[in-house]
Amino acid sequence: MSGGEGTLEYRRLRAPREHGATLLDPPLAEVAALLARNRDRRGQYVGDIQGRSLAELCASARTELLHAAHSHTSQYRNATLPTTAGPVLLAGHQPELFHPGVWFKNFALGRLAREHGGIGVNLVIDSDTLKQAALRVPGGSVESPVVESVPFDRPTEEIPFEERAIVDRELLASFGQRAAKVLAPLVPDPLLREFWPLVTKRAAATTNLGECLAQSRHVMEGQWGLETLELPQSQVCHLSAFHWFTAHVLAHLPRFSREYNDAVRAYRHANHVRSANHPVPDLATDGEWLEAPFWLWTHESPRRRRLFARVHGPRIELTDRRQVQIELPLSEDGHGAAAVEVLADLPRRGIKLRSRALLTTLFARLVLSDVFLHGIGGAKYDQLTDLLFERFFGLVPPEFMVLSATLHLPLAGQRVSEGEVPEIDRQLWELRHHPERFLRTEGLPPSAAKEAQQWLSSKAQWLADDAPDRARERCQNIRRANESLQPWLETTRQSLLAERERLAKALKAQAVLTSREYGFCLYPQRTLRDFLLAFLSGRP
Numbered sequence: 001m002s003g004g005e006g007t008l009e010y011r012r013l014r015a016p017r018e019h020g021a022t023l024l025d026p027p028l029a030e031v032a033a034l035l036a037r038n039r040d041r042r043g044q045y046v047g048d049i050q051g052r053s054l055a056e057l058c059a060s061a062r063t064e065l066l067h068a069a070h071s072h073t074s075q076y077r078n079a080t081l082p083t084t085a086g087p088v089l090l091a092g093h094q095p096e097l098f099h100p101g102v103w104f105k106n107f108a109l110g111r112l113a114r115e116h117g118g119i120g121v122n123l124v125i126d127s128d129t130l131k132q133a134a135l136r137v138p139g140g141s142v143e144s145p146v147v148e149s150v151p152f153d154r155p156t157e158e159i160p161f162e163e164r165a166i167v168d169r170e171l172l173a174s175f176g177q178r179a180a181k182v183l184a185p186l187v188p189d190p191l192l193r194e195f196w197p198l199v200t201k202r203a204a205a206t207t208n209l210g211e212c213l214a215q216s217r218h219v220m221e222g223q224w225g226l227e228t229l230e231l232p233q234s235q236v237c238h239l240s241a242f243h244w245f246t247a248h249v250l251a252h253l254p255r256f257s258r259e260y261n262d263a264v265r266a267y268r269h270a271n272h273v274r275s276a277n278h279p280v281p282d283l284a285t286d287g288e289w290l291e292a293p294f295w296l297w298t299h300e301s302p303r304r305r306r307l308f309a310r311v312h313g314p315r316i317e318l319t320d321r322r323q324v325q326i327e328l329p330l331s332e333d334g335h336g337a338a339a340v341e342v343l344a345d346l347p348r349r350g351i352k353l354r355s356r357a358l359l360t361t362l363f364a365r366l367v368l369s370d371v372f373l374h375g376i377g378g379a380k381y382d383q384l385t386d387l388l389f390e391r392f393f394g395l396v397p398p399e400f401m402v403l404s405a406t407l408h409l410p411l412a413g414q415r416v417s418e419g420e421v422p423e424i425d426r427q428l429w430e431l432r433h434h435p436e437r438f439l440r441t442e443g444l445p446p447s448a449a450k451e452a453q454q455w456l457s458s459k460a461q462w463l464a465d466d467a468p469d470r471a472r473e474r475c476q477n478i479r480r481a482n483e484s485l486q487p488w489l490e491t492t493r494q495s496l497l498a499e500r501e502r503l504a505k506a507l508k509a510q511a512v513l514t515s516r517e518y519g520f521c522l523y524p525q526r527t528l529r530d531f532l533l534a535f536l537s538g539r540p
Helices: 028-044 056-072 100-115 169-183 190-205 211-221 241-249 253-270 337-344 357-368 376-390 420-433 445-463 470-512 525-536
Strands: 022-025 088-093 117-123 132-142 143-151 229-232 290-297 306-311 315-319 326-330 353-357 371-374 401-405
Touching: 022 190, 028 371, 056 088, 056 117, 056 229, 056 357, 088 100, 100 117, 100 211, 100 371, 100 401, 100 525, 117 211, 132 169, 132 420, 143 169, 143 470, 169 190, 169 357, 211 229, 211 241, 241 253, 241 290, 241 315, 241 337, 241 353, 241 357, 253 290, 253 376, 290 315, 290 357, 326 337, 337 525, 353 357, 357 371, 357 376, 371 376, 376 401, 445 470
Parallel strands: 088 117, 088 371, 117 229, 371 401
Antiparallel strands: 022 401, 132 143, 290 306, 290 353, 306 315, 315 326
16 A cells, blocks of 8 residues: 655643533534545545455455354353444553543543444453552642552563563452551542452452453443453454554565654654654664564563564565564565555464554554543544555545543542732742831831831932942842841741741642542542443433
8 A cells, every 4th residue: 555645733632620511523413424424435545455455454354353242241241242244442541440431431431422322342451561550549638749650460571461460369359448558538438348248359350460350340330330351452453454454564675664654753843842862762673573563471471572574585584582483474565464464474483463552542542442431642643643644555544533531439528729829939039029018107116117228218219220330239238138037027938938838738638539540440430420421311
């Protein structure tokens, strides 16, 4: 497939700040038109994917996806496979205890799928790694809140969720009680009390930590009336359509790598980013070897490693540059069937080949779905995906939605403006450099009033003296007057410093109390149900 000349369009996205506020871009009323535009664009997609037409690949991929998602979901909750050929809506996130703004996306997925006669599938991105097996839990008091890191499993080396087993089942089982105890002074009725028994129940059925957390959440969503399917990304990477897509990228890796790196640099330029690792590192080149946007590891050695490839005659060699070596019978213009067979056989050999972030959403948007629902972070990065659509595939990219929400813990602390502390600092500066604006001599003892007035008069005289040859002397005398007037302003200074300390403490408490980043299970059940179920039912 030939490339195009896409350009990056900056999309300004900010998380909503007020409690209960949502971000939906485009608005709900415009989703039907968005789906229609994406359907029309998809009807115009033509191209060859190593011997298969893109249209045929997309059609078969959706059938594969829905059957796999139905089979996976049915293992732990009731699931219905729709018989109608409605639109496929996708979202995705790591199997974490994420904040309510992320969870909101799942309920939007369910509502939009229902309203538009489609099916919603949430991809569980289990190729990402678990950074910390603990949750930040607020505690203390409203006046002096603190945040404690409460573990739900013992730490291990950083490996993909797909490989991360539950290490300490007793620690996992007791997390609900321990976290609720920390949380109790602030939130006596957290969802945790209803949710964590589901986690301990799923832990009896699976050894995988991420799977346990994700399935427990999805079970609760089902109890709340949310009808969606879920599928781990690891299983998406077992679909035949994914193998064909992978073969196509690898067969054209020199051009893909060039377009990928150009897109990353365009993003950095448009967003004024200087870091070479943000939003993602460039794909590396080392002699004949080109880095491909995949992770590679084995079940015995589950640390993610970068995939490198090089052309070797009629074959493409793949390696993690350590222990894994794969040969694909594949060339740029060759048919992909033989390579697909090799890729499909990798699980039998204990080899895990997984797409990295940008390629995951590229495949999801191009092949699997009619519309992808992003959070704010994913939406920003998908500016790169849009460029790859245009430059590598020569296609107008399908549009995606951006959704997020903000919920605060229902705590009534003192509200402080961020500008109040800087205002106190300004007044303290003024007190030091312009004491005459604060000092009133009327209330001073006669001798003190007389002395203070002498310094005020001296400063006024020097301020009025603009002779160039006395500039240094003027500056010294003004400074001396300012210092000499300070003792009569000490009460005012101490009052301002006390107020500054009070405001700073209140701001620190406010930051803890109004954070939107706490795990969803820490919020009051009623707060979550009222907000999420109202949206799911279509009331907002």
